[in-house]
Amino acid sequence: MTELEKCMESxxxxxxxxxxxDDDGRKLSKKELKKLIEEELPSFIKAQKNPQTVDSIMKDLDLNKDxxxxxxxFLPLVAGLALACEKCYNSREKKGKK
Ligand SMILES: [Ca+2]
Structure with missing residues (x-):
């Protein structure tokens, strides 16, 4: 598998x-989302001072309101974070060259 294919599989x-x-194995409940963010995106959640972060993320992403x-x-969360990371990467690159 290529690196990108491995990323998608991950x-x-x-x-x-x-x-x-939980019982619904194909969807993330708010509790599951919270656990995923805390365990897989610890630096992201630490940077968020607002304790309501998970609630507002859920609200933003849950398009069909179930x-x-x-x-x-779920994908827009990853895409949004990837975009933010890429911006950091670009600004670091620029600084590195000067
Ligand atoms: Ca939904």
Whole structure:
């Protein structure tokens, strides 16, 4: 597998590992989302001072308002974080060159 294929597999694998913790194995409940963020994105959650962060993330991502996130609803979180990380990467690159 290529590196990118491995990344995609990891994303799917991680999503299902957390989504599978209650009866609905295909969607993340708020509790599961919270656990995923705390365990897989610890520096992200530490940077957020607001204790309501998980609630507001859930609200933003849950497009069909069933209080659960399917994989399609979960992806924008990863994409958004990847975008933010890439911006940091770019600014570090610029600083490094000067
Ligand atoms: Ca949903």
């Amino acid at each position: 994303l799917i694998f991680i999503f299902h590992r957390y989504a599978g913790q 209080d659960k996130l399917d994989f399609e609803e």
